[in-house]
Amino acid sequence: MLKVAILDDYQNVSQQFVDIEKLSGKYEIKIFSEPFENEADALDKLSEFEALLIMRERTPITKNIIENLTNLKFIITSGLTNESIDLVAAKKKGIIVCGTESNANATPELTWTLILGLARNLKEEIDNMYQGYWQTTIGVELKGKILGLIGLGKVGSQVAKIGKAFGMQVMAWSENLNLEICKELDVLPCTKEDLLKNSDFLSIHVQGGERYKNCITLKELDKMKKTSFLINTSRGPIINEDDLIIALSTNEIAGAGIDVFEKEPLAENNKLRFLPNALLTPHIGYVTEENYNIFYNQMIEALESCVNNNPIRILK
Numbered sequence: 001m002l003k004v005a006i007l008d009d010y011q012n013v014s015q016q017f018v019d020i021e022k023l024s025g026k027y028e029i030k031i032f033s034e035p036f037e038n039e040a041d042a043l044d045k046l047s048e049f050e051a052l053l054i055m056r057e058r059t060p061i062t063k064n065i066i067e068n069l070t071n072l073k074f075i076i077t078s079g080l081t082n083e084s085i086d087l088v089a090a091k092k093k094g095i096i097v098c099g100t101e102s103n104a105n106a107t108p109e110l111t112w113t114l115i116l117g118l119a120r121n122l123k124e125e126i127d128n129m130y131q132g133y134w135q136t137t138i139g140v141e142l143k144g145k146i147l148g149l150i151g152l153g154k155v156g157s158q159v160a161k162i163g164k165a166f167g168m169q170v171m172a173w174s175e176n177l178n179l180e181i182c183k184e185l186d187v188l189p190c191t192k193e194d195l196l197k198n199s200d201f202l203s204i205h206v207q208g209g210e211r212y213k214n215c216i217t218l219k220e221l222d223k224m225k226k227t228s229f230l231i232n233t234s235r236g237p238i239i240n241e242d243d244l245i246i247a248l249s250t251n252e253i254a255g256a257g258i259d260v261f262e263k264e265p266l267a268e269n270n271k272l273r274f275l276p277n278a279l280l281t282p283h284i285g286y287v288t289e290e291n292y293n294i295f296y297n298q299m300i301e302a303l304e305s306c307v308n309n310n311p312i313r314i315l316k
Contacts, residue, residue: 002307003071005049006031008058010265017296027051027303035059035265043068050074051306053299056082057208057235057283058264063089074306078102078286078295080313083208083235087315096306097315100298107285108158111233114257115142115201117279118229124276140200143167148199150174150192150215151234152181156205160185171195174206196223201231208235218243221252229255233285236261245271248278259285 004027006014012033014020020029030049035058036042042065046052051074054061061075066089073095075085080099090097117123120139128136147163149156149172156172163170164186171188173195182189195202202224206212216230216239224230230253232239241262247253255277261270264283272278298313305312 001026001028002051003027003049004029004051004053004303005046006053008035008055009033010035010058013292014296017293018300023300039064047071051076051303053296053303054078054082054085055295056286057084057260060084061090062086066090066093066095074098074303076100076299076302076306077315078291078299080315081207082315085315091316096311098302098306098311099313099315100295100302101313102286102294103288103291104154105158106288106291107155107233108162110259110281110285111155111159111203111205111231111257112162114231114233114259114279114281115203115229118201118231118255118257123279142201145169145200146171146198148172148195148202149187149205150195150202150212150238151205152177152185152187153205155234156203157181157185159203159205160187168201171198175211192220193223196220197225199228200225201229203231204234204238206234206238208237213237214240216240216244218246218252221247224253226251227254229253229257231257233257233259236264241272245275248272248275251277255279257281259283 009031010033014031023029042059046069048071050071053076056077056079063086066086075095075097077099079102085097087097119142121137124137143166145168147168147170149160151174152172160170171190172182173190173192177189179189221243244256248256257279259281260283272280302312
């Protein structure tokens with residue numbers, strides 16, 4: 001019987017979307033709801049498994065893990081891209097890596113939750129309501145403000161459309177910006193420096209990896225308006241976390257809405273948790289019923305295809 005591990009099911013909800021008992025006759029499935037302490041811990045606990053069903057951007061499946069899990073045959077990830085899997089090492093070892101589809105609208109919706117929360121100081125006002133206070137801050141309107149986007153792909157384009165609906169001016173920059181999409185969406189293409197200097201709300205929507213690692217450091221944060229807000233629902237390492245803490249602590253920018261972090265889950269004593277101008281969510285950009293229904297069911301579908309020697313949605 002094939003031994004299958006479902007990793008990083010933080011909320012222990014996979015069984016709400018997939019009937020594990022129904023699969024028990026074909027697979028021996030174990031669910032891991034806690035993150036591994038480190039790579040050695042992951043190797044120890046996963047040594048017997050032949051298939052890993054993983055949630056994108058949670059447990060990194062590194063070259064070391066792939067080379068040392070001698071029983072591993074299949075890796076199935078949520079999404080059709082996953083920078084945390086060493087695909088070269090997997091291919092070299094003959095391990096098949098498959099993915100799933102996903103909804104592209106979940107992350108833009110959370111992005112706007114953070115933007116609106118920052119604009120109206122919702123974190124502070126909600127906390128104050130429960131403590132008996134009334135109207136302690138003054139918010140800002142979005143109409144006429146400049147929305148800056150780093151990245152104008154599937155997610156960035158949706159964020160841009162909503163920004164235009166709010167009456168905002170939208171600018172965009174990335175290393176491979178599509179000018180045709182800019183024209184189609186009435187988005188002004190610009191340099192990175194102009195984006196930093198002019199944006200009232202700067203939102204990040206590029207993929208992870210080395211290209212954009214530390215794209216935002218103290219150098220970039222110093223160029224932003226003191227009244228501006230930074231939003232990241234993309235990948236944690238795109239922003240240098242230590243520099244962001246300094247900028248927020250010294251009011252170099254007005255605030256930040258952050259859903260992704262350099263190391264996840266975010267440590268309990270991380271300084272970001274204690275900053276009044278940081279609006280934080282625990283990487284829930286893709287955490288919706290609709291997405292999880294797709295993820296877990298298509299993971300099983302992909303696993304079945306691998307077992308039947310006809311793998312689907314292969315990552316290369």
